[in-house]
Amino acid sequence: MTSIEVKADQVVLARDPRAALAEGLAAGLKKATPELAVAYDTICVRDPQSPPSLGADCLSHGITLVRPGAGFAAPVHLERFASPARLAVTDEPRLAALGGIGMLTVVVPTAMLGQALAKGRVKMPSPRSIHVQLTGRLRPFVGVRDVAFEWIRRDLAAVVKRVCAACHAPVVLEFGGPGARFLSVSERAILCAMAPRVGAWAALFPSDERTEVFLRDERRSKAHRSLVPDGGAPFEEVVSLDLGGVDPLVMTAESDETDLVSSIHPVRDLAGKPVSQVLLGGGSGVTLRELFVVATLLKSKRVPKGFDFLLAVPSRQMLEVLAEAGALADLIATGARLVEPDPRVASGALYPPPAGAGLSLSTGDLPRGGVVVSAETLAYAVATGKIGDPRAFKRPVRVTVPRALPTDDVFVHR
Missing domain, CATH: 3.30.499.10 (Aconitase, domain 3)
Structure with missing residues (x-):
């Protein structure tokens, strides 16, 4: 298995921030060196067994702290911090959802998170790709969650396992095709969150006009970078799905x-x-x-x-x-x-x-x-x-989601 050393643009701590911080201190951490380091204090309902709040330990080392009440880590990070064409390392598999915005997000060991905090770089295996081709568009009352279930039913896990075994390398699911442009960034995130369940290392959508609109609505237009596959980029396998053929x-x-x-x-x-x-x-x-x-x-x-x-x-x-x-x-x-x-x-x-x-x-x-x-x-x-x-509801509903989104980060401490 070939390993490469790469720059970690973001370090996202959501499962056990204390352990990663301890590893970082052991590696010589004074101030976090990546573009962004974020720790999520996710315990909202505390009991005597709950650990104390993270507090000043993170802030004093340049780690942004997201307090309880801001929300679940994956959707909050997607809204406020995730950026296309970057690499994020994390301890939380659910953050694979960030691939929906075009940010490669991989789970790494706690020791590696500490190295990323202190040095800003990590050594990881060189992955292989499976292209997930989407065509058509969803019918009324069929959600993107149903699409994730359909991929599981079609045994995408077996395809991932076969490629991993043949290449002796982890697999990234790269979504694309004409159907992808009909999915919002949030819908793409739900599909990417499926990656750990089917044994994939990560999942990724292109960063396109949908991504640009999402970031503009979040008042983060400067974070946008275009991300599309290189012409003739090799894939180990290609699998396809017509979104219009998916049922609940x-x-x-x-x-x-x-x-x-x-x-x-x-x-x-x-x-x-x-x-x-x-x-x-x-x-x-x-x-x-x-x-x-x-x-x-x-x-x-x-x-x-x-x-x-x-x-x-x-x-x-x-x-x-x-x-x-x-x-x-x-x-x-x-x-x-x-x-x-x-x-x-x-x-x-x-x-x-x-x-x-x-x-x-x-x-x-x-x-x-x-x-x-x-x-x-x-x-x-x-x-x-x-x-x-x-x-059975029969008549599809039409809703208008407001474009002016509140971006007051009252629960975010920097």
């Missing part, structure tokens, strides 16, 4: 983790099963537009009796936009409970699925016994109290 799907968490293909099912296979809990939001499963769609679909509806509707808005920016537009009030009127953007919410540790009741659905990750679905499928469950095909 679900992932059952109780399936054997070594057989991901069997965990994906058409919604109709579970149709009619009662649901007692849903979690809308989390770190990498829903976009701002989808939150508006769910609010519109559920307007004037009420949750069924005994039904628990948890709303974990991915970022404070999204929360402000929903509030200003009135969509948050609509969701709360439906019966949603607004909960903290704490990673233990997404994992089910704070609000575990109820035992012996109906199914628990989530747009993110759930522990064993839960079901992961798209935002549209979750909306159908809230409206009816059971799993069903969201195309």
Whole structure:
């Protein structure tokens, strides 16, 4: 396996910042040398077992601190810090989502994070690429989460494993094709977040006009760099998917983790099963537009009796936009409970699925016994109290997502 030494543009600490900081100090860290170093203090709901806040330890070494309440690490970083055509190293696999903006993001050992903080460079294996060709566009009531499920059902993991074994190198999924231009940066991020699940090292979309518009809306136009594959760039394999051929799907968490293909099912296979809990939001499963769609679909509806509707808005920016537009009030009127953007919410540790009741659905990750679905499928469950095909809503909703986004980083300390 060939190794190369490269510049680390960003270091993102979200899982265990203290351990990485300790490694950095051992490597001679005084001030972080990368273009950006960020630590996420993600524990919002503290108990006696929770570690103390990161506080001044990060700030004194030039590491930006994102306080609890800003949101989940992946969507917040995508909004406020991620930049195309850069390399980020991290300790959090969910940050593979940052490939949606064209930033290569890889998980590295804690010792390597310390080296990156202190020296600004890391040594890593030279990867190989699989080109993921997207054509067509999504049909109404089919979400990009369903596209991620479709790739798992088509056993993309087997393709990744085969290339890894043949080349003795990690694999990067490079998304492209005419269908990619119909996906927003946030939708692209959801697809990239799938990379660790299928065994890929990272995932990457081109940086194009969609990326430029996203950064302009975030008031970060200067961060934009164009990123497209070189003409004639070699790929180990090419796989294709027509977005227009994807149907609503679900992932059952109780399936054997070594057989991901069997965990994906058409919604109709579970149709009619009662649901007692849903979690809308989390770190990498829903976009701002989808939150508006769910609010519109559920307007004037009420949750069924005994039904628990948890709303974990991915970022404070999204929360402000929903509030200003009135969509948050609509969701709360439906019966949603607004909960903290704490990673233990997404994992089910704070609000575990109820035992012996109906199914628990989530747009993110759930522990064993839960079901992961798209935002549209979750909306159908809230409206009816059971799993069903969201195309039963029949009339597609049209929503307008505000372009003027709040960018007041009140929870960000530099």
